[in-house]
Amino acid sequence: MKILITGGAGFLGSHLSDALLARGDDVTILDVGGDLKVRHNLGNSRFHYVRDSVLHADILESLILKCDLIYHLAAVVGVEHYVGDPYEVLNVNINGTQAVLKLAYKHNRKVVFSSTSEVYGRNPRVPFREDDDRVLGSTRIDRWCYSTSKAAAEHFCFAYHRLGLPVVILRYFNVYGPRLDKIDVGRVITIFMGQVLRGDPVTVIGDGSQTRCFTYIDDAIRATVEAGMNDRAVGEIFNVGSDVETSILELAETMIRIAGSPSKIVFVPQVAVYGESYEDVPRRVPWVKRTQEILGVEAETPLEKGLRQTIDWFKAGNGR
Helix, strand or coil, rough: CCCEEEECCCCHHHHHHHHHHHHHHHEEEECCCCCCCCHHCCCCCEEEEECCCCHHHHHHHHHHHHCEEEECCCCCCEEEEEEECHHHHHHHHHHEEEHHHHHHHHCCEEEEEEEHHHHHEEECCCCECCCCCCCCCCCCCCHHHHHHHHHHHHHHHHHHHCCHHHHHHHCCCCCECCCCCCCCCCCCHHHHHHHHHHCCEEEEEEECEEEEEEHHHHHHHHCCCCCCHHHCCCCCEEEECCCCCEHHHHHHHHHHHHHCCCCCCCEEEEEHCCCCCCCCCCCEECCCHHHHHHHHHCCCCCCCHHHHHHHHHCCCCCCC
């Protein structure tokens, strides 16, 4: 099968490329970023890297014409972007998705869209089911632009599905593993990683009681691949993640212990880190029955094992 991955040079895309190549597929990635995470595949005759944007219509159409299936992962992500450049978040995540869907519909190509658990916002009802309400803060709070951009993109997915386009939506819950972001930036695990490996104080926002469900990359990729191959998945939304809750304080303590780090935990006010334009979510837990029943996939990697493999990868000098 010939597969196009937009945003394929990133964390999730690089691992997805590995899995698809292992299946024997022909993989083309479209990305504006560097090739660091996919460099190990550049010599593979079934792997093709096109450095360009999903907003470049001619390039995008030429690639869609050559593929059988599209995994649309291209997006602007990361809290630093939500609060620092909301325009770029909205532009790429909404207009880029619309561009992919428009051309996929024109040429009748199935699309698997990479969404996010952020779509649920701060809904107090957990676990989050795929059809639950979205509960967000004020539009003055930049933190919600990412959630809004992904939700708008989901609406476009369903609009095109009503026209006949085969579409699957995946909402990821805190995926982590080797090849995650650079240390000190991006997600909580990589921010803690830099602090832990240097022996610096680990900065926990608030009292650390907020919880997340951390999902090891291998588990997320199994669900992602299956979503593209399983006809029963078309027209559905799937939560992709573990349903085991871990507090941010527990995460910090576990990473310090696994790494054998002298780091101590310090608690910092949220406003001191993200300013006034950010609101945190106290709990984020997925309902995963639909993923288990239709995709036949569930998260199997315990947090301790996944963190150990991730920390070992960063200790080897990667991600710096």
